[in-house]
Amino acid sequence: MEIDLLVVGGGPAGLSAAITAAELDHSVIIVDENPRLGGQLIKQTHKFFGSESNYCGIRGIDIAEILENKVNKLGITKYLESTVIGIYEDGVAIASEEDLRVVHPKKIIIATGARENMLSFVNNDLPGVYGAGAVQTLVNVYGVLPGKRALMVGSGNIGLIVSYQLMQAGVEVVAILEALDHVGGYEVHAAKVRRLGIPILLRHTIKSAIGNDKVEAAVITKLDEHWQPIPGSERELKVDFICLAVGLSPSYELAAQAGAKIVYIPELGGWLPWHKPNLETSVPGLYVAGDAAGVEEAVSALLEGKIAAADASNSIKENKYAQKLIETTQKELQEFRAGKFGKKIVEGKRKLYASLHL
Amino acid sequence: MRITEHPIIKFKRGKKVTIYFEGKPIEAYEGESVAAALIAAGIYVFRYSPRHKRARGLFCAIGKCSSCLMEIDGKPNQMACMVRVRDGMRVRRQKGKGVLDGD
Ligand SMILES: Cc1cc2nc3c(=O)[nH]c(=O)nc-3n(C[C@H](O)[C@H](O)[C@H](O)COP(=O)(O)OP(=O)(O)OC[C@H]3O[C@@H](n4cnc5c(N)ncnc54)[C@H](O)[C@@H]3O)c2cc1C
Ligand code: FES
Numbered sequence: 530m531e532i533d534l535l536v537v538g539g540g541p542a543g544l545s546a547a548i549t550a551a552e553l554d555h556s557v558i559i560v561d562e563n564p565r566l567g568g569q570l571i572k573q574t575h576k577f578f579g580s581e582s583n584y585c586g587i588r589g590i591d592i593a594e595i596l597e598n599k600v601n602k603l604g605i606t607k608y609l610e611s612t613v614i615g616i617y618e619d620g621v622a623i624a625s626e627e628d629l630r631v632v633h634p635k636k637i638i639i640a641t642g643a644r645e646n647m648l649s650f651v652n653n654d655l656p657g658v659y660g661a662g663a664v665q666t667l668v669n670v671y672g673v674l675p676g677k678r679a680l681m682v683g684s685g686n687i688g689l690i691v692s693y694q695l696m697q698a699g700v701e702v703v704a705i706l707e708a709l710d711h712v713g714g715y716e717v718h719a720a721k722v723r724r725l726g727i728p729i730l731l732r733h734t735i736k737s738a739i740g741n742d743k744v745e746a747a748v749i750t751k752l753d754e755h756w757q758p759i760p761g762s763e764r765e766l767k768v769d770f771i772c773l774a775v776g777l778s779p780s781y782e783l784a785a786q787a788g789a790k791i792v793y794i795p796e797l798g799g800w801l802p803w804h805k806p807n808l809e810t811s812v813p814g815l816y817v818a819g820d821a822a823g824v825e826e827a828v829s830a831l832l833e834g835k836i837a838a839a840d841a842s843n844s845i846k847e848n849k850y851a852q853k854l855i856e857t858t859q860k861e862l863q864e865f866r867a868g869k870f871g872k873k874i875v876e877g878k879r880k881l882y883a884s885l886h887l
Numbered sequence: 888m889r890i891t892e893h894p895i896i897k898f899k900r901g902k903k904v905t906i907y908f909e910g911k912p913i914e915a916y917e918g919e920s921v922a923a924a925l926i927a928a929g930i931y932v933f934r935y936s937p938r939h940k941r942a943r944g945l946f947c948a949i950g951k952c953s954s955c956l957m958e959i960d961g962k963p964n965q966m967a968c969m970v971r972v973r974d975g976m977r978v979r980r981q982k983g984k985g986v987l988d989g990d
Contacts, residue, residue, distance in 0.1 A: 562950055562969065564918070564971065574895055574896055588895075610971075644947060644949070644951040644952070645946075645947055645951075645952075654936075654941055654943060654954075655942065655944075656931040656932050656933070656942055656943065656944025656945070657931060657944065658946070659945060659946060659948075660946055660947050660948070660952075662947065662948065662949065663945060663946060663947050663948035663949070663968075664948075666948040666949065667923060667926060667945075667948065668890070669896060670923075671898075671919050671920070671923035671927075672889055672890040672893070672896070672898035672900070673888065673889055673890070673919075673923045673926050673927040674888040674889070674890060675926055675931075675945075676888075677888075697893070697894055697895070698890055698893060699890070742931070742932050742942040743931045743932070743942075743944075780951065
C-alpha cells in the first residue's frame with residue numbers, strides 16, 4: 530500500500546504526529562502493539578503537569594481518549610495489536626496475530642517510547658520484581674494487584690506517582706528508596722506521598738530480593754557518600770513485591786534496524802537514534818519523536834510528534850503551513866524546556882546535535 | 888487479586904471467560920492479558936530459565952523484556968503480557984527455550 534506517512538507507536542508522540550499529518554492532508558497509517566491507542570497515557574490516572582495548551586490538569590487516560598477521538602474523526606487508518614517488525618528498502622513489514630502486511634510509506638516516524646531500566650542486585654530476576662510501569666499497567670489498566678506490601682526503588686516522578694497510585698488502590702508501600710541525597714522527582718509529588726506516611730529513605734538502595742519462587746522480602750542498605758553500602762546497615766523488609774523505578778531507556782531498536790546512527794547521550798536516557806532539531810534521523814525520511822528520541826515527558830512527546838510530522842509534510846511537498854507550524858512548535862518546546870527539569874534535556878539535545886556532522 | 892473498588896478508576900471488565908493454566912481452569916475477562924489473568928489468580932511463575940532453571944515472571948508488561956515467555960495453545964515463546972485471553976485458551980509454563988513446530 531502506498532501512503533505518505535507511517536507512524537510507529539500510538540503514544541502521545543505518535544498520536545500527535547498522525548493527527549498533524551492528517552490535518553495537513555496526508556494519508557497516514559498509525560500502528561500500535563496494543564489493543565488501544567494512548568501508549569503510556571492509558572495507565573496514568575493522575576492529572577498532568579505541563580503548559581496549559583497541552584492538557585495540563587487533565588488525567589493521562591483522558592488525554593488518550595481526546596487524541597484517539599481526533600484520530601477517528603480524521604479517518605486515520607489504525608493497525609492495532611500489530612507490530613512493525615522491520616523497515617526495509619522495499620517496504621515496511623507489519624505483523625499481527627493474523628497476518629503480515631507490507632506498506633510503502635514516503636516518510637516514517639518512529640515513536641516507540643521507552644523501556645524500563647533494570648537494576649543489579651541479588652535475585653533481581655525473581656518473580657515479584659517489576660518495573661514500576663508494569664505495576665501501573667496491572668493496577669490501573671487491568672485492576673489487578675500484584676501484592677499487598679510493596680517496596681519502591683527510585684524517587685523520581687514515576688516512583689513517586691506509582692507509589693501514590695498503589696496506596697490509592699489499597700497496597701501498602703513500606704518505603705521508597707533513593708540512592709541520591711535528595712528526592713529525584715517534583716516536590717508536589719513527594720509531598721503527596723509523604724502525606725500518606727510513606728517514608729522516603731535517601732541514600733538507600735536494595736541489596737537483594739529474598740524468596741523461593743516469589744518475592745517474600747527485600748534487604749536494603751544505606752550508602753555512604755561514595756555510593757558504597759555501609760556494612761551493618763542492612764535491614765530486611767517484609768514485602769511481597771518490589772517495584773523498580775530507576776529510569777527508562779529509549780526504544781531505539783527499530784531505528785537501528787532501519788540503519789539510523791545510534792549515539793549515547795546519558796542526559797537523554799542512554800542509546801538513541803541521532804536526530805536533527807526537526808527530528809529526522811541519519812536516514813533521510815526516517816524520524817523519531819517522543820521518549821524514543823530521548824526520555825522526557827508527554828508534553829514534549831506531543832510537541833516533537835507535531836514537529837516531525839510537519840517536517841515530513843514539508844519535505845513531501847513544500848508548504849507554508851507546515852513551515853509555520855514547525856516554527857511555532859519549536860518555540861513552544863523551547864519554552865517548555867526552560868524550567869529547572871528541562872535543563873538536562875536541553876544539554877542532552879545540544880550534545881546530540883553536536884555529536885555527528887552529516 | 889482484583890480491585891473491586893477504586894477512588895477514581897471504573898474498571899470496565901469484558902465478558903468472563905475461562906483459560907487453563909497447566910490444565911487448571913482460571914477465571915479471566917475478555918480484553919485482559921494472559922499475565923494479568925494469571926497474577927489475578929495468584930500465579931507468578933511464568934517460566935523457568937534455560938540454563939539455571941530460575942523462576943521468571945512478569946517484568947515490563949509492555950512486550951519489551953521477554954521475561955514472561957509462556958507456551959500458549961501449544962506455541963512456545965509467547966509474551967504473556969501482550970497476548971489477550973481467549974475462552975478455552977491453554978497456557979503452560981515454559982521450560983527452557985521451547986520447541987517450534989516441525990522441529
Ligand atoms: C508512571 C509515569 C508517570 C508519568 N507522568 C507524567 C506526567 O505527569 N506528565 C508528563 O508529561 N509525562 C509523564 N510521564 C511520561 C510520559 O508518559 C512519556 O514521556 C510519554 O508517554 C512518551 O510518549 P511516547 O509517545 O514517546 O511513548 P509511549 O507513550 O511509550 O508510546 C509508545 C507506543 O509505541 C508502541 N510500540 C513500540 N514499539 C512498537 C512497534 N515496533 N510496533 C508497534 N507499536 C510499537 C508501544 O506499544 C506504545 O504504545 C509519565 C510516565 C510514567 C511511566
Ligand atoms: S513482561 Fe516484559 S515482555 Fe512481557
